[in-house]
Structures are given as structure tokens and as C-alpha cells.
Amino acid sequence: MHTHTITIGGYTLEALIDVEGVFFPLSIVFPNVPETAWEPFRAWYPDTVSGSDKLYTRVACYLIRGYGRTILVDAGIGPGPAPLFGHACGALLDELARRGLTPDVIDTVVLTHLHPDHVGWATRDGQPTFPRARYIVSHAELEAFHRDDVRAAMHAIVPGYLDQCLAPLEGAGVLEPVEDPVELSHGLKVALAPGHTPGLLRVELGDATSAVWLVADVFTHPAQITYPEWCSAFDMIPELAIATRKAVVERATTEGIQILASHFPPVPGLLHQDGASIRWEPVSR
Numbered sequence: 283m284h285t286h287t288i289t290i291g292g293y294t295l296e297a298l299i300d301v302e303g304v305f306f307p308l309s310i311v312f313p314n315v316p317e318t319a320w321e322p323f324r325a326w327y328p329d330t331v332s333g334s335d336k337l338y339t340r341v342a343c344y345l346i347r348g349y350g351r352t353i354l355v356d357a358g359i360g361p362g363p364a365p366l367f368g369h370a371c372g373a374l375l376d377e378l379a380r381r382g383l384t385p386d387v388i389d390t391v392v393l394t395h396l397h398p399d400h401v402g403w404a405t406r407d408g409q410p411t412f413p414r415a416r417y418i419v420s421h422a423e424l425e426a427f428h429r430d431d432v433r434a435a436m437h438a439i440v441p442g443y444l445d446q447c448l449a450p451l452e453g454a455g456v457l458e459p460v461e462d463p464v465e466l467s468h469g470l471k472v473a474l475a476p477g478h479t480p481g482l483l484r485v486e487l488g489d490a491t492s493a494v495w496l497v498a499d500v501f502t503h504p505a506q507i508t509y510p511e512w513c514s515a516f517d518m519i520p521e522l523a524i525a526t527r528k529a530v531v532e533r534a535t536t537e538g539i540q541i542l543a544s545h546f547p548p549v550p551g552l553l554h555q556d557g558a559s560i561r562w563e564p565v566s567r
């Protein structure tokens with residue numbers, strides 16, 4: 283699929299699509315949103331819905347290069363086959379190979395959160411997939427995903443993935459929990475944006491004049507920019523997720539911050555006031 287290379291703050295940023303397609307009914311992902319409420323968004327974001335009641339979803343990871351650093355943000359669904367995604371096999375390593383990159387060039391992997399579609403390639407065969415990388419996660423996220431209730435809930439979605447994807451990183455001593463916020467590289471920062479998960483990290487690039495935020499699953503669908511109160515079934519702390527969405531919409535709108543989200547079309551967008559509503563508009567380059 284066609285993606286753009288973005289230049290921002292001395293870095294190049296590319297979305298790498300691990301998988302895309304039609305996997306989930308809208309009514310499952312957004313159980314509290316009536317079908318008719320989707321009508322305007324079918325027209326605004328035609329490449330995010332399929333048929334009358336399905337999402338068209340991507341799972342994007344990001345490759346960021348600059349200042350001698352090679353950073354990967356998120357690790358997709360993994361080698362698969364992944365039952366949650368139609369038994370698909372993730373394409374992340376192929377996408378890296380197409381760019382002439384082997385896993386050992388990655389120096390840092392940011393795990394925005396620990397849901398199964400963001401950590402799939404973190405390990406292979408019980409070893410870190412990216413052998414030279416330190417893996418960044420928030421303290422809050424790591425603490426939450428050690429709790430029995432959270433582990434049981436995750437196990438119900440994808441059995442065993444935390445044991446496969448997280449435990450080997452901890453065993454190898456490459457997992458680096460961070461506090462909020464922290465600069466990982468020149469002008470590249472992670473900051474807490476909790477609610478979808480207890481310690482979700484967004485990645486911020488750029489400066490006051492031009493910035494891009496990788497917000498992962500703060501928004502699952504761009505309709506949530508217009509209606510931050512729409513919660514996905516995967517929002518673990520709904521009230522906090524709503525508050526975070528509102529805060530991100532406020533800042534992105536007033537400061538002109540471009541927003542990239544893991545499951546949106548893989549291009550950055552600006553938030554524009556359009557009549558009574560705010561919408562996400564992909565930036566054409």
C-alpha cells in the first residue's frame with residue numbers, strides 16, 4: 283500500500299503497514315454508537331469503513347530515522363497467523379526488508395501500549411526480534427499489564443501473547459520502563475496519553491512551528507475526533523480515554539499538530555473546525 287515519507291524536525295517518518303483489511307464490525311468495536319450515527323463519517327472517511335457495518339482497519343508501525351537513530355514505533359500483530367485479524371501474517375519485517383533494513387538496525391522500539399496488535403513482532407521464538415534495541419514502555423502500562431485481572435482480560439482476546447511477547451523482553455533485560463514525559467532522541471519525546479490503556483504513550487516529533495504526534499489508539503477511528511466521547515470496546519478506562527481524546531483534540535486544533543493514529547489511513551492529518559464539528563483532514567504532500 284502507498285504510504286508517505288514525512289520529514290519532520292530532522293527525521294524521516296514512514297508508516298509501515300503490518301496488516302490491513304476488514305476484520306471487525308462497527309457494532310463490536312463501538313457497541314454504544316448507533317449505526318445511523320456513522321452516516322456522515324462514511325462520506326468523510328470512505329476508506330475507513332466497508333459495506334454497511336464493517337471497519338476497514340490498518341495496523342501501522344512507524345519507522346523514524348534521523349540524528350543517527352533508527353527507531354521503530356510499535357510492533358504490529360506479529361508473524362501470525364493472527365486469528366483476531368483473519369489469520370493474517372504481519373508484514374513488518376518484509377516492509378523493513380523492502381527498505382534494505384534488517385532487524386538489527388533498529389536501536390529503539392517504542393511500545394505505545396501492550397495490546398496484542400502493537401507488540402506482535404516484539405519477540406520471535408522467545409527472543410527479542412530486534413537484537414540491538416532497547417524497548418520503551420511506560421511504567422504505568424507495564425504495571426497494569428502485570429495485574430491478574432488485566433492479564434486475564436488480554437488472555438481472553440489473544441491467549442498467551444503477553445507470555446510470548448512481553449516476558450522474553452523482561453527476561454533479556456531490554457525492556458526500559460519510562461516515566462512521563464521523556465525525550466528519547468533529539469526533539470523526539472514520548473508522553474502519557476492514558477485511557478485506551480492505563481499507560482499509553484504517544485510519540486511527539488518536531489517543535490512549536492511544526493509537530494506530528496503519533497497517538498496510537500487514543501483514537502481508533504477518526505469519528506472520535508468529532509465525538510471524543512465515543513469509546514471503543516477496547517478502551518480500558520473509558521472516562522480517562524474520553525478526557526485524553528478531548529485534550530488531544532484541543533491541543534492539536536489550537537497548535538496545528540498533525541495527528542497519525544495506528545488504525546487510521548497512514549497519513550498525518552490536521553484537525554479542522556468544519557461548521558459545528560472538528561474533523562481530521564489528511565495533509566497532502
Ligand SMILES: [Zn+2]
Nearest residue numbers: 397399499544
Ligand atoms: Zn490497536
